[in-house]
Every structure is written in structure tokens, then in C-alpha cells.
Amino acid sequence: MQENNTTRLAAYTGLAGLFILCIASLWYYKERMLFTDASFILFNIITEGRLYIQENRFGAFITQMVPMLGSKMHLPLKTILLSYSLSFNLFYFLSSAVLVFVCRQYKIAVLLCFYYLLFASEAFYWSNNEIFQATAWMMLGFGTLLYRTATPRHLLRICLFAALITTAIFTHAGVIPIVFFLSVYYLFISNNYPQQKSKLLVTLIIAAVITIKLILSSSQTYDSGKMHNALHFSLHDIVTALGSDFSIYFIKQCITNYWVAVILFVWGMSYLLIHKKYKLAALCGFTAIAYYVLICLVFNNLTGHHLYYIESEIMGMAIICTLPFVYYILPALKPRVVFILMLLIIGSRLLYIYNGAKRFTARVDITTTILNQMDKDGINKLAIIDGEDVKKTMIEPWAAGAESIILSAMNGQSNRSFYFVKDSSAVPTDRYIYAGCFHDYKPDQMNNQYFTIDTNSHYIIRYFKNITP
Template sequence: MAYFFKSGASSSVATSDALKISALTGVFALGLLLLGSVIFYKERMLMADAPWVVYNIINTHSLFIQEHRYGAFITQMFPLAGSLLHLPLQWILVLYSASFNLFYFISGLALYRKGQYTFALLLALYCTVCVSDSYFWTNNEVHQGVCWCMLLCGYWRYPEAQARGKFPFWLLFTLFAALAIFSHPIIIILTVYIFGFYLLAGNESGKRRLIALVVIPAIIAVKYYLSKSGWYDEGKISTLESISFSQVKGVLHTSTARIFLSHCLGRYWAFSLLTLLSAGTLLYARKFLQLLWMLSFFTVYFIAVCTVYPNCDFPFYIESEWMCISIIAALPFVVHGLSGWRKEAAAVLFASFFLSAAIIIPLSVKPFQERIALLEKMMDYFRSRNWRKVIILTDEHNFNNKLEQKLIMSWGMPAEMLILSRTDHLQQAGVTAVCLSQKAFHSSYTRTDEETFINTFYAEKKGTLNPLYFSIDTTVRYTTIPVDSVIVVLQIR
């Protein structure tokens, strides 16, 4: 055990050695994730939100910001630029897929170059520790929000930032804080946790303490007000505001909690180890107030996720909600624990974390590849019958059937198939389809409007489409495909 820890009194140089090599390992891991974003661009870009965002950006020639999540502009600039330059649709998809991890990689590298090793490492841990299926769902703005939050924290603790003058420091801090907190309500919890953790140490300068206590609460208040009037975030916030004691007691009985805790013994083993290392570090250093802070936020976050999503059936979705908990678990060890480790041992520890993610993530791609293959089979099937717009009416009693399971999440199917049909078959007319139950079809589809193709989430009208990419006729085909017929015709197995 002596090999893992330094002997004698620690120095600032020795402390930075262990942290620096760990952060460098993390930056390398972010680079590998960037490479993977190019390799798996189809699996990431033809899944639910991503094709819907690309569809809207191309056809409106503008950013597609929702719920005031302005931090997403950094990635949406890529498909917007691609559409304005009339790049091939395939290139736009590759650029958009890479843009997310390019942002994380450049941010991690910038933090590393400026000596903010703690936040470069935390960003890498966020992107790897509790990640498998969620790697293939890019458009949860929590991810961009976490990256902005790490840049915010790095700027806050960067000595030269304060030396530039009070006004520039406050201005840039406010900008970073707004981009982080506005990206997603979850970032509020993470931001309060990180800044509170440092403020509890009691060694922050007066200027840093003042700006954190003034700017962050003000931005949180504005974000909360705007979220309460939104169409998506408001429901989640209302659920938390109305939480009861009985719900808290029943948290461990939810399938969300059971699945997460079981993963802590498997694919999330690095998270479990980091939690133990952090708790042990704070206990050994007798930093009981910070230990209480960590455990409190861990508990609050755990209850919040399990209450808002008690029985989430989509692994990629719920995993993206869990990812922030890795930062809550890792922060104390990264800040206080690494100072006692040899740099070689620290490098081995974090390299094992990142290597594990490099194995787990590619192994998680299969269901996303299968859904792409299914979309391609459906597209070929419809093309062979010269169908350009198709509504698949599934049997009411079997809507959650093999077809729905293969698609994982079907609401984005019209945009997914439309973009897929224009990616590899540029000279052919686009094909699009929507999968609806009989009940949803009769309640959400307007038969009398021949120029509108509607599912429960968005409408596509004739005349709004960019002819460079999309060409859709107005004839709508109706086809009822029972489960067994789908298995035969499309060979779903």
C-alpha cells in the first residue's frame, strides 16, 4: 500500500504532479470519445432529438433553442453552418455528432493548459464514469451545461482572471454562469454543490466568495422563474415541489433506484470506488462539514432522480440523468485525496476508469445499430411500394411490442427516417413515417388537412422544407401492420 501514497510532507509541486497526470489522462479520454463520436455518428444522430434538431435547423436556417437552454448554441452552430454552406447532409450529421465531444475535448484541454486540473479531470469523469447507452443520446443539454459549469469553476479559481480587473472578471463569470445554469435545471444542483464545497473550506478570497454568493443565486432565480413557465421543465420542477414524505420513503422501491444500485456493482464500479475514496478522504482529514455537504447532495440528487423518473424504461435517458452524480462523488477525492497519491498510482487509477468506459461504451452500441437497420428496412419496404409518407397503425393492445422495443423511442421516427432517406439516397425522394396506435392516430392526425403530416410532437408542412435535402409529396399512405406481420415483412427478430 505504501507504493500508492507519497511519503513525507506533501508539497504543492507533488500535489500537482498526481493531479496533473490524472487530468492529462482525462483529456486523452475525452479525445477518444471525440473519435468515437465520428465513428458512431449514425447511431447518435438518428436517435430521437438529434434528427429533430437537425431537421429544424436546416429548414429554418437558425438555431433551435428550447426551454431557454442557450448553452446548446455551442453545438448547434455546426449543423447551422453546414446547412448555410450547403454541405452534404451526411457531413452535417458527422459535424453535429462530433460537435458535442469536440466541445468537451477543447474545454478539457483549455482547463488543463490553464492549470485547472481539477475541473479538467471532473469533466472527463462525468463523460465516462456513469456512461454506456447515454453516449448515443447526445441532445440532453445537461452535458453541455456540465461543460460550461467546469469552465465556470475553472475561471472562478484562475488567479489571472481576477488580475484583469473587477469588471471583466464579473462580466465573464456572469456569462459562464448563465450559460451553465440556463443549459439545464439540473446544473443548479451541481453548481451549488461545487461552489458550496469550496466555500465551506473557508480559504477563498473575498472577491471570489462575493461573486459566487451574488451572481449565482441571481441567475438561479431567473432560471427557476423561466423554467416554471416552460412546457417541459415545469412538469419536472412541479413534481419535486410536490414530493411527499411517503414518496421519499419509497424511493428505494422504484425500479430506477434498484437498477442504478445494481449497476454500482457492475458497469458503474468506478463511481462506487470514487464515492468510497471521497468519503474516506474527508473522514481521514476530519473535514466533517464537507462530508456532510457531499452526503446531503448525494441524497438529494438520488431522491430527485428517483422521484421524477421512478420507473424510467429508457436506459439511455435515465443514465444521462445519473451522470452528474459522478461529480458529486469524485470532487472531494480529486480536491483533497490526490495530494497523498504518487503520480504513477494516480495515473493507473484513472486510466483504469477511462479504459473501462472505452470498453463499455462500444459494447452498448448494439441496440442503436439494430434500430438503424430497422429504419433502413422500413425505408426500403416503403420505397418498393412507392410510398413517401406512411402512418403505421399498430394494434392497440400491442403498441408496446417488438416494433416499439426495437425503435427504443419512436416519437422521432418521422425525422429519423426522413433524414436517413436523404443521407444515402440524395437523388431519390425522401421517405418518412410515423408509428401510432389506433387511439393516438384518431386523436392527433388531421385527415382533412392534406398538406400536414402530424404526429404527437411536431408537424411538417408543405413549402417549409429545404429542397436541397428534403422532397416530400403530399400523398399520405395508411397501413395497419400487426405485430406478426411486421416480424414477417421487416424480419424483426
């Protein structure tokens, strides 16, 4: 009873932390929705009137249906942005609530809370990486699998698990190492899943889904390159990846940013070794190292400039690193100690997320400044010559066309936008063109309820340094 009360209290506190993130998603909706993928996907959903699923990541429907329904209901653009920003964190909160109040899987709920907090600061503002949604689907899958394992409706539970784990893996292949880790722990190391006859079936389901996902991803535009780096490498590649700027930067961040996760990992591993739980210690240690090496191989080209991206891919480490703490140390602590400890963990991470807003708020301010200058100069279509100063200020400028027209339309000017080009030769000369992300639009392709094209003027070309302070 002591253990149950303790883990339940930890789960409730974790839920409170996820609820605070829901509030933050509304407060920082511009920083999140006017950044790269969010604007790109939002613009296409509104323009085309359908879900805009990328790379077969169909689990993203859970959030994409919010702006789709909002646009079909002709809601104000600001309301759609607020709702879309909230939908991500609301999904994570509700997933955790299901784990707590329906499945009674308090420890899985705590792991999910740690996932969204321990390695996140700037990643909070990059809402549209589908790996965040995939992780929620994955944890719901395992929560369902472990729910009342002694009841007669075991086959129904396995079918639901199969649907959820398929959704998770197809939503983002990045969860595959975590699925492997949790499967080995729940099925073969712990006593959480006592159904011996079903273990083989569950294992075959997971293996089949992973195989299909890997085969399909190998032929897809974006995922194929990442998949190649993950599956084809040499010892030299590993050494190079571990010495990359990405790896060095992450290690430094473990000292200055992610130190809570490091403490919980060391605490948990020490417990396992002291109590001679060598199998789990080996699983956690091996998986953590393998996961880190894998991420370094795939994303070794990233630098500190891409902290939001680095965090999004490394956040799965939170589940691996804190499982020993959550399953073995947390239940043995007194409820009061657990409550204070969870408050300290959540509070410290929320401060890092708050501090991570600076670069994204600056982006919104720059976008607003450019649009205001365009208004003063009577310009509705602007092409800005790219440069190193652009990337430093805008972090990633490729979705500026969508970001600017969304912000402008939200302020009542539906036909004003700008985007960045390498040189003037790439600028369209047709007056009936809106230069979007990866695709140019004509008037009949726009959703005129929200966005229009100024057909009376051409794109004006200027340098970034000449239009920003």
C-alpha cells in the same frame, strides 16, 4: 511540485479519454444522430434555417450552430450529421482543454472527464440532453473563477464567471445542485478561492441566476412538470420514489455498471473521515443523498428501458462522488500510479460505452430495413400502427418521422419517411403533408435542398409486425 505534476498528468490522461469519445462520436454518428431529440432538432434547424433552442436552454447554441451553418453552406447531409455528432464531444474536449492549458485547473478537468464517463454507457448515444453542455459551461465558469485569484483583474473574472454560470444554469436546471455543491466547496470549505470580499458577490450572482431560472421554468411546457416534482413533495413521495423501479434499477447498476464510481466515492469518503475532514465529508454525503432523492422524485417513472435517460440525469453524481478522490487522494499518489489508475478507469468506462451501442445500432438497422421495404413496395409515405413491440425495438419511436426522412435523404431519397401512430384515425389524408414530430409540414415549409414531400401519394397504413422481420 509533485502534486501539480500528478494532477496535470491525470488531466492529460482525462483529455485523452475525451478525445477518444470524439472519435467514437464519428464512428457512432448514425446511432446518435438518428435517435429522438437529435433528429428532431436537426430536422427543424435545417428546415427553418435557424437555431432551434428549447425551453430557453440557450447554451445549446454551441452545438446547434454546426448543422445550421452546414445547411446554409449546402454541405452534404452526411457531413452535417457527422459534424453535429462530433460537435458535442468536441465541445466537451475543448472545454477540458481550456481548463488544462489556459486556466490550469487540472482537478476540475479531471472532474469533467469523470462526469462524461463514470455514469455513462447508453447516455453517450443520447447526445442532445442539454445537461451535458450545461455541465461543460458550469465547469468553465468555476475554472475561470479560480484562475489566478491573486491577479488584479479579479472583477473581469467574476463577470466572465457570471456569464458562464448563467449560461450553464439556463442551459439545464439539472446542474443547480452541482453548482450549489461546488460553490460551497470552493468558496467556504477549501482554500481555492481566497478573495473574501468577493465571496458574497459570487454567492449573490449564483442565487439570483438560480431564482430567475426556477421562476421561468415554472411556466414552461416541459420543465414545469419536472420542476413541480422537485419543489413540491412530501415524506410519502420520497419513500415512494426511493422504492420505485427507477431507484432499484439504478442501485443494481451501481454494482454491475457504475462500480468504478462507487469505489472512488468510498475511497474518497474514507480518506475524509480518517483525516477528520468532517465538513467536506458531510457536504459530499448530504449532497449525494439529496441529489439522488431529487432525481428519484423527478424521474421515478423511468425504468431500465430508459437507461440512456436515467444515466443522463444521474451523471452529476460523478462530480459529487469523486471530488474527495480528485482533490485529496489523487495528488498524493505517484505519477506512475496515477497514470495506470486513470487508464484503468477510462478504459473500463469506454468498454461500457461500447457495449451500450447495441440497442441504438439495432434501431438504425430497423429503420434501414423499413426504408428498404418501402423502396421495394414503391411507398414514400408510411404510417405504422404503434404497439408494445414498437417501443421495445425502437426504444422511443416519437421522432421516427425525422429519423427516417434524414436517413432516407442521406441515401439519396429525400421524400421517403415513416412514423408511428396509435390508430389510423390520426393519419393525415392530405397528399401535401409530411407528418413530422408534433407538427405537419407542407411543401413550402420544407428545405427542398435536403427534404421534399411526395405530393402524388397518400400515407399508406401498416402494422409494425407486418413490415419487420
